[in-house]
Amino acid sequence: MTLRFGRRQFLMGSSALLAAGAFGLGPARAQSAGLRLFWWGGQARADRTLGVADLYSETTGAPPLQGEFLAWDDYWTRLATQVAGGNAPDIYQMDYRFIVEYATRNAIVPLDEFVESGVLNLDDFDEDQIEGGRVNGQLYGLSLGANSVATLVNTAAFEEAGIEPPDLSWTYADIERYGEAFKEANIRGGMRAFADGSRVEPMLDNWIRQRGKALYTADGQLGPDVDDMVDWFTMWNDFRQAGYIISAEDDALDTGAPEVSAVALQKSALMPTNSNQLIIHQSINPDNLTITSYPRLAPGVGGGHYRKPSQFWSMASSSAHKEEAAAFLSYFVNDIEAGRILGVERGIPCSAGVREAITPELSEQDQIALNFVANLGDLLGPLPPSPPNAAGEIDVSLLRVIAQEVAFGARSPEDAGRYFVEEAQAILARAAS
Known part of the structure; x- marks a missing residue:
């Protein structure tokens, strides 16, 4: 056609x-x-x-x-x-x-x-x-x-939940605060505060940059180590088990099309996105939407974002x-x-x-x-080097798969962290040979 x-x-x-x-x-x-x-x-x-x-x-x-x-x-x-x-x-x-x-x-x-x-x-x-x-x-x-990367915000849902939406100062600790507020409000059939960011490569990239590292170094090597990745999968698994983010089943409904995102399906009030995608999400959502930054690791910590x-x-x-x-x-x-x-x-x-x-x-x-x-x-940092030529494979075939396995209980966060680093390094080595 x-x-x-x-x-x-x-x-x-x-x-x-x-x-x-x-x-x-x-x-x-x-x-x-x-x-x-x-x-x-x-x-x-x-x-x-x-x-x-x-x-x-x-x-x-x-x-x-x-x-x-x-x-x-x-x-x-x-x-x-x-x-x-x-x-x-x-x-x-x-x-x-x-x-x-x-x-x-x-x-x-x-x-x-x-x-x-x-x-x-x-x-x-x-x-x-x-x-x-x-x-x-x-x-x-x-x-x-x-x-730049951004968080999509359903302002109407926050109003219903009786809580102010996040601004550029918000942190990962606020996901817990918002999560408890949405659980208590129980709006729209149990809407959660946040989507599942564990499989979202730009969110991992932003989080790692705030830790003073790069997802990929200038010579094309993996930046995070096993401890970083165990912490990453543990954090999201804790959010999931506490009911602050959407379930594994609901996350699986999101195939990448805006029409089936967590916000469009009214599964969560917040989700990771990019600044330019506000327009398409607003065009398919009856609620008023806006955007803010990704959360900070702690108050005053910045540098994770970049203009790309x-x-x-x-x-x-x-x-x-x-x-x-x-x-x-x-x-x-x-x-x-x-x-x-x-x-x-x-x-x-x-x-x-x-x-x-x-x-x-x-x-x-x-x-x-x-x-x-x-x-x-202060959220803005330098543009990182172009990712190595295996970055797409690591994103699609490794990070997303492992994150989903953790979400469904097939892997522990500890095993996921080790496996991700080992496999990512092996993929990069094959691509460089």
Whole structure:
């Protein structure tokens, strides 16, 4: 199934798009040599992305672009299959934890030649966002926005529970305080205070950084030791057993799509997310939402957050339309009208011109996301090095699996901590050999 929509359909939305996102799409076929795009995300992102693609074709006379999208968990399996089968889209969304792997395996190509020729214009692009897309000195990913990790907050649920929601000063000890308040209030069929963060790699990364370490060192080694990981799994297991976070069964319902998140399903009032995702979560939730920081280890402890590329566009090495793809990428991040369509759903625009033009027009949720990223204060630390090329495997196939095993009682936190470190080190060693 191939997606191509006009401006009217973009503005009205499309039930066909929603169905495509929910059930997945077969490989899209280019029509009239039109570019193929692939990204993860939900309905709102699809509407915005296809709106820009359609406007680009109308403005430039380029053949219609074809788009497909899936939820995060399904996206990487489909992309890996397409790349292996030589059927990769011309342009696809890339994540910070996977970019080294795709670059070193020559699945994506450097964009430097297109910057040098002027086809891809980055004249007023934020330098830190350019650097974030480099691998071994070459630009493999075009940042689609700056963001930071954040906690999604259902303010209406906190009001019902009779407690003030967290602000930038909150700590992990507050999860216990909030947990007790929600247990006592027993709202909405037993809503818990927090989702399960034990399997969320960005939350582990933030927690480890607050301990003065890095999840991955500059030379691609694992930062946390066994004691760190035992403490991590123990903390979340204690929260779970006390009823402060959602159950293992409820956590298993979250497959990565916003529509089945712990907040969307009203299983918890708080959950880990990214600043740019406030918009999509608000679009599917009737309650008023906001965002705040991840919790601190203790009052005054900061430095765990950083301003990072929310995601990239990368160009497939197999694309037969590289020059055309570079021209579209330049339009996507530089055109003012495109910026108005995209807003800050993928993060704060990296082009100063686009950012200046759209900021006064942003919605309340967009303004919240922008102000959050701009005002992290002492929570903000330096951008870490790009993760090693096995980081994605460690996230998806190790951390998430082990965390779920602990949640269901199949492993103790002590065994999980040891096993995680041993297996992660073995994965990194294999990847480096």
